[in-house]
Amino acid sequence: MGLSIEQSRLLLSKIANSDRHGENSPYFDGWKAYDRDPFHAIKNPGGVIQMGLAENQLSFDLIDEWIRRNPKASICTPEGVNEFKNVAIFQDYHGFSEFRKAIAKFMSRVRGGRVTFDPERIVMGGGATGANELITFCLADPGDAFLVPSPCYPAFGRDLGWRTGVQVLPFHCHSSNGFQITKQALEAAYNKAQEENINVKGLIITNPSNPLGTTIDRDTLISLVSFVNEKNIHLVCDEIYAATVFSSPNFVSVSEIIQDMECNRDLIHIVYSLSKDMGLPGFRVGIVYSYNDLVVQCARKMSSFGLVSSQTQHLLASMLSDDEFVDNFLAESSKRLGKRYNIFTKGLEQVGIACLKSNAGLFFWMDLRSLMKEQTFEGEMVLWRLIINEVKLNVSPGSSFHCSEPGWFRVCFANMDDETVEVALKRIRAFVCQGKEGEQQQQQQQQPQQEAVKSSSKRSWKNNLKVSFSSRRYEEGVMSPHMMSPHSPVPHSPLVRART
Numbered sequence: 001m002g003l004s005i006e007q008s009r010l011l012l013s014k015i016a017n018s019d020r021h022g023e024n025s026p027y028f029d030g031w032k033a034y035d036r037d038p039f040h041a042i043k044n045p046g047g048v049i050q051m052g053l054a055e056n057q058l059s060f061d062l063i064d065e066w067i068r069r070n071p072k073a074s075i076c077t078p079e080g081v082n083e084f085k086n087v088a089i090f091q092d093y094h095g096f097s098e099f100r101k102a103i104a105k106f107m108s109r110v111r112g113g114r115v116t117f118d119p120e121r122i123v124m125g126g127g128a129t130g131a132n133e134l135i136t137f138c139l140a141d142p143g144d145a146f147l148v149p150s151p152c153y154p155a156f157g158r159d160l161g162w163r164t165g166v167q168v169l170p171f172h173c174h175s176s177n178g179f180q181i182t183k184q185a186l187e188a189a190y191n192k193a194q195e196e197n198i199n200v201k202g203l204i205i206t207n208p209s210n211p212l213g214t215t216i217d218r219d220t221l222i223s224l225v226s227f228v229n230e231k232n233i234h235l236v237c238d239e240i241y242a243a244t245v246f247s248s249p250n251f252v253s254v255s256e257i258i259q260d261m262e263c264n265r266d267l268i269h270i271v272y273s274l275s276k277d278m279g280l281p282g283f284r285v286g287i288v289y290s291y292n293d294l295v296v297q298c299a300r301k302m303s304s305f306g307l308v309s310s311q312t313q314h315l316l317a318s319m320l321s322d323d324e325f326v327d328n329f330l331a332e333s334s335k336r337l338g339k340r341y342n343i344f345t346k347g348l349e350q351v352g353i354a355c356l357k358s359n360a361g362l363f364f365w366m367d368l369r370s371l372m373k374e375q376t377f378e379g380e381m382v383l384w385r386l387i388i389n390e391v392k393l394n395v396s397p398g399s400s401f402h403c404s405e406p407g408w409f410r411v412c413f414a415n416m417d418d419e420t421v422e423v424a425l426k427r428i429r430a431f432v433c434q435g436k437e438g439e440q441q442q443q444q445q446q447q448p449q450q451e452a453v454k455s456s457s458k459r460s461w462k463n464n465l466k467v468s469f470s471s472r473r474y475e476e477g478v479m480s481p482h483m484m485s486p487h488s489p490v491p492h493s494p495l496v497r498a499r500t
């Protein structure tokens with residue numbers, strides 16, 4: 001006799017039963033919609049285009065070419081197979097020293113050579129996901145908290161909190177100053193946590209920001225370092241998008257700040273990964289770089305739970321030691337990202353859609369506040385469902401990034417080819433134009449009444465989008481977030497991949 005799901009749950013741990021994985025958020029629902037009906041230029045031209053995936057697929061050709069030119073770097077080629085045994089038996093949690101040296105050098109190059117990294121401080125994690133959890137395990141106990149400026153990376157709740165029991169406390173940044181972090185907001189969040197008897201162990205930031213695509217300026221970084229020093233708490237800087245910067249201002253790493261500043265370096269930790277800068281999320285290369293000796297020691301021991309495979313280390317040690325390749329890759333990748341960003345944002349601008357001005361990342365932060373009937377999170381969900389079900393674009397709503405203002409959406413632009421970009425832009429144009437037509441039609445029908453209600457008819461054409469685009473499909477249940485909530489066992493969850 002089988003047990004009901006509820007009964008089975010009782011047999012599992014609290015962690016297994018907790019929903020802190022975050023699978024039931026709209027951010028993940030968009031993924032399900034894409035998986036059910038994925039766009040393909042020939043096989044499924046009407047399908048959903050995946051714009052919720054922060055992947056850097058624009059420079060694979062450069063890596064391909066390097067691999068072809070360097071068959072010895074791989075242990076699965078006639079040229080490299082002699083190393084097979086040595087690589088296959090290697091299991092030390094320190095990692096290959098050539099790999100650590102190559103990573104340290106790469107991190108330095110990504111930061112323009114303005115700072116150097118000690119290979120002895122490089123600790124491996126399973127992607128930045130594993131690295132973020134690893135550093136949290138080292139710094140905090142269950143119930144302790146980390147402050148995080150919002151809008152923020154949606155999976156921080158899962159990565160920092162699910163298995164560690166640590167809380168993530170977002171504090172809000174606002175569009176009025178381009179969502180920059182202010183000392184006042186940070187101080188207020190810290191004080192509030194103190195009043196609630198929450199032990200704040202640190203602050204985590206992503207620089208460049210996911211989802212904003214902006215870099216944090218030097219003065220703000222200095223004030224954050226001062227803040228953690230005043231409070232004697234930790235600063236974790238997730239710099240996973242460091243090499244995605246495509247226009248000014250330049251990226252400034254916290255490593256540069258502490259080089260020029262009096263501070264307690266034991267409080268400073270960097271999380272890095274090759275998932276975004278090199279476009280290699282499948283390799284699961286995550287790094288904890290701590291300036292604190294005890295943290296390095298402890299993290300290294302804990303890293304046994306999320307090592308980078310020695311085969312991957314072997315290949316990358318070779319690739320990242322090739323200075324010419326690295327310099328060319330970094331320059332070319334950034335150029336391609338900038339070009340793609342411009343095509344997208346200019347295309348949107350032409351139809352009156354604005355985005356937060358940004359200079360980095362694999363996405364931009366689109367402002368659709370003017371398309372919403374109501375400036376509420378319900379309004380945001382209505383618009384999001386319309387975009388995903390009618391326009392067939394999987395963009396991610398701001399609410400899933402803990403944004404405090406409804407109407408912002410993250411749009412990923414580097415995980416598709418040029419043709420798909422064109423299709424996406426065409427769809428957006430059609431969506432906006434139909435909205436305009438809808439408004440004109442409605443205005444014509446309502447002309448007599450409109451005269452009478454002129455003062456109250458401040459609704460813009462955009463407010464009529466709901467008229468032009470019925471939410472019929474949504475009502476038919478194509479993709480209600482509640483229906484899609486993945487509480488049933490699925491053999492292959494798309495959400496496993498949905499960590500970006």
Ligand SMILES: Cc1ncc(COP(=O)(O)O)c(C=O)c1O
Pocket residue numbers: 054126127128129130153206210238240273274275281284285286499500
């Ligand atoms: C800010 C941030 N941190 C961490 C991650 C996880 O990256 P990884 O694939 O290296 O685990 C992501 C992925 O999107 C991210 O955006």
